[in-house]
Amino acid sequence: MKKKSSKAVRYNKWGYIFLIPFILVYVVFQLIPLFNTIYNSFFENYLSGLTQIGPNFVGLENYKTLFTQGDIWIYAKNTMILWIMCFVPQIILSLLLGAWFSDVRLKLKGSRFFKTVIYLPNLIMASAFSMLFFTLFSDGGPINSILMQIGIISEPYKFLANTGSARGLIALMNCLMWFGNTTILLMAGMMGIDTSLFEAAEVDGATSTQVFYKITLPLLRPILVYVVITSLIGGLQLFDVPQILTNGTGDPMRSTMTLIMFLNKHLYSKNYGMAGAVSVILFIITAILSLIVFKVTGNDKRKA
Numbered sequence: 001m002k003k004k005s006s007k008a009v010r011y012n013k014w015g016y017i018f019l020i021p022f023i024l025v026y027v028v029f030q031l032i033p034l035f036n037t038i039y040n041s042f043f044e045n046y047l048s049g050l051t052q053i054g055p056n057f058v059g060l061e062n063y064k065t066l067f068t069q070g071d072i073w074i075y076a077k078n079t080m081i082l083w084i085m086c087f088v089p090q091i092i093l094s095l096l097l098g099a100w101f102s103d104v105r106l107k108l109k110g111s112r113f114f115k116t117v118i119y120l121p122n123l124i125m126a127s128a129f130s131m132l133f134f135t136l137f138s139d140g141g142p143i144n145s146i147l148m149q150i151g152i153i154s155e156p157y158k159f160l161a162n163t164g165s166a167r168g169l170i171a172l173m174n175c176l177m178w179f180g181n182t183t184i185l186l187m188a189g190m191m192g193i194d195t196s197l198f199e200a201a202e203v204d205g206a207t208s209t210q211v212f213y214k215i216t217l218p219l220l221r222p223i224l225v226y227v228v229i230t231s232l233i234g235g236l237q238l239f240d241v242p243q244i245l246t247n248g249t250g251d252p253m254r255s256t257m258t259l260i261m262f263l264n265k266h267l268y269s270k271n272y273g274m275a276g277a278v279s280v281i282l283f284i285i286t287a288i289l290s291l292i293v294f295k296v297t298g299n300d301k302r303k304a
Helices: 002-040 061-069 071-102 111-123 126-136 142-150 163-191 195-203 208-219 221-236 240-245 259-268 272-298
Strands: 043-048 051-057
Touching (some): 043 272, 071 221, 071 272, 111 163, 221 272
């Protein structure tokens, strides 16, 4: 017995050795920057012209300034609105496509080709996607030209000068970029469900809608929770599309300014204390919302 246990320990050490690269990368690029950000958030550290002010310890003054100014609440609201506008159609479309492609009864031809096609937008850089939409929906772009030729509008519609259309374009771009990835994840979960359950439901005379709501969705819950939480984290970190589409201004009327764009402005002006405070608040908001989503959707306590 002693020989077996010592041999097991000798083998187990390789598991720890293989974990060392990951631990080193995590500590250097994740843990240390996290603590450094929290540390900087308690200091006054910025440039005034060419003069460096600080770092001077100010305690919670940076946080007080953020909350008393009220801007952070506006940008948090903008971020959540953009995420909801993107996620709701994305999850509906992904569920429909996933159920369609994973249904063995349909026997769809060329499903591999279509799976590849719907994933392709995810491979396009957000900057290229934003420039494409900026060109398409500009005042003199092809979309306005087509609408005027059809007779729907008499003069060019300023898509980026109206709050609803600007937010709609950002949400549409993010939905197109990420629905393929979400579809693949949900499809993988659906294909992992035991087919005998579907066959039994079909024998009992259940319709496709009943099968989807009574079998597919309940068994897909772990994947759905993962998709919702990762999408929420990505939505709170939304930056590249609105940054490029509005040239960093968040127009019209700061309605497309997100939390990360607000953070980027402090980093650009080298106000590291305020940037650190915004980062910490964003981290706390993300953790709280993720925990709420997990608690609401993750618990599945059923009595036998």
